[in-house]
Amino acid sequence: MKILTIIGARPQFIKASVVSKAILEQPGLSEVIVHTGQHFDANMSDIFFDQLGIPKPHHQLDIHGGTHGDMTGRMLIEIEQVMLAEKPDRVLVYGDTNSTLAGALAAAKLHIPVVHIEAGLRSFNMRMPEEINRILTDQVSEVLFCPTQTAIDNLQREGFTSKSAQVLNVGDVMQDSALFFAQRATIPEGFDLKSGFILTTLHRAENTDDPLRLGAIVSALNEIHKTVAPVVVPMHPRTRGVIAKLGLVLEARVIAPVGYLEMIWLLQHSGLVLTDSGGVQKEAFFFGKACVTMRDQTEWVELLSCGANVLVGADRDQIVAAARQNVNRVVIDDNQLYGGGQAASRIAAHLASL
Numbered sequence: 001m002k003i004l005t006i007i008g009a010r011p012q013f014i015k016a017s018v019v020s021k022a023i024l025e026q027p028g029l030s031e032v033i034v035h036t037g038q039h040f041d042a043n044m045s046d047i048f049f050d051q052l053g054i055p056k057p058h059h060q061l062d063i064h065g066g067t068h069g070d071m072t073g074r075m076l077i078e079i080e081q082v083m084l085a086e087k088p089d090r091v092l093v094y095g096d097t098n099s100t101l102a103g104a105l106a107a108a109k110l111h112i113p114v115v116h117i118e119a120g121l122r123s124f125n126m127r128m129p130e131e132i133n134r135i136l137t138d139q140v141s142e143v144l145f146c147p148t149q150t151a152i153d154n155l156q157r158e159g160f161t162s163k164s165a166q167v168l169n170v171g172d173v174m175q176d177s178a179l180f181f182a183q184r185a186t187i188p189e190g191f192d193l194k195s196g197f198i199l200t201t202l203h204r205a206e207n208t209d210d211p212l213r214l215g216a217i218v219s220a221l222n223e224i225h226k227t228v229a230p231v232v233v234p235m236h237p238r239t240r241g242v243i244a245k246l247g248l249v250l251e252a253r254v255i256a257p258v259g260y261l262e263m264i265w266l267l268q269h270s271g272l273v274l275t276d277s278g279g280v281q282k283e284a285f286f287f288g289k290a291c292v293t294m295r296d297q298t299e300w301v302e303l304l305s306c307g308a309n310v311l312v313g314a315d316r317d318q319i320v321a322a323a324r325q326n327v328n329r330v331v332i333d334d335n336q337l338y339g340g341g342q343a344a345s346r347i348a349a350h351l352a353s354l
């Protein structure tokens with residue numbers, strides 16, 4: 001079976017690092033990788049291929065920037081051309097980015113069955129571009145690999161039980177990556193803090209594109225940095241741009257985006273994770289750290305129920321109070337909420353059985 005995999009954004013490289021390896025090792029499967037170019041800076045793309053041993057993409061599309069419609073449209077046009085030339089048996093997409101939607105839509109129109117990894121997640125906020133991408137991708141997928149029971153429940157509620165699509169809970173491939181690379185964690189170059197700092201990532205459009213929310217978050221981070229513990233921010237390029245444009249002053253330890261091995265080191269040595277990322281909420285949990293999430297909803301609701309994560313939106317006082325309450329709190333994964341790190345091999349085995 002020839003699988004055509006579409007990737008383009010940072011979290012997809014991290015997921016592909018374990019899945020592509022499992023596909024390569026599974027008899028009967030072969031993979032052609034397409035990189036859309038959605039993330040293109042060396043420290044948002046190349047470093048992951050180098051560090052994590054992801055096979056070099058067979059097709060590099062170099063599509064980034066512009067509005068959502070513009071970017072997705074250009075991807076649709078070019079991905080279709082690649083599919084017509086490669087004639088794959090299945091198309092594999094990850095998560096919820098514009099690359100995911102463009103890949104799924106191009107494949108569905110060509111009647112190539114779509115496989116969606118990280119299917120079934122919902123924030124129930126249709127203003128998030130990710131929510132639109134994931135709902136539409138799920139609708140045109142033939143195989144939906146879900147990371148959690150919550151994702152299965154979401155799809156059942158949407159009527160997937162009566163469809164011919166296959167819906168399976170295989171666990172979360174991000175736990176596979178975290179476990180696989182944990183031993184190779186590397187301190188970021190020039191980094192001099194040893195432990196106890198607050199690791200912060202910030203890049204969701206709902207925060208960066210709203211000056212009021214972004215202003216409140218920056219003000220909260222400044223207060224936490226001054227009064228709770230040093231705040232370390234590997235800064236997403238988009239966030240850096242908006243902060244500069246708005247003239248906001250972030251008085252934290254701002255560093256360039258780091259590679260995954262450095263990110264794991266920062267997670268392992270932090271005293272708390274403060275984020276609006278999807279993946280980083282779970283990684284905090286995988287490394288035993290409490291997480292404070294600067295969003296109004298999360299797709300990873302099981303982390304709220306077990307008390308590992310708290311949602312604080314973009315409310316300055318709530319962010320500061322939650323950081324103060326949760327810093328250095330240890331969390332434990334008693335129930336293997338994310339499948340225990342076997343997702344990639346389950347996915348490859350299932351694909352080979354189709």
Ligand code: UDP
Nearest residue numbers: 010011014234257258259260263277278279
């Ligand atoms: N990440 C990284 N370096 C950084 C920031 C994040 O390697 O400087 C990793 C992080 O550990 C996680 C993934 O990128 O595995 C999450 O990506 P992001 O937060 O961009 O996207 P989301 O998960 O919100 O879709």
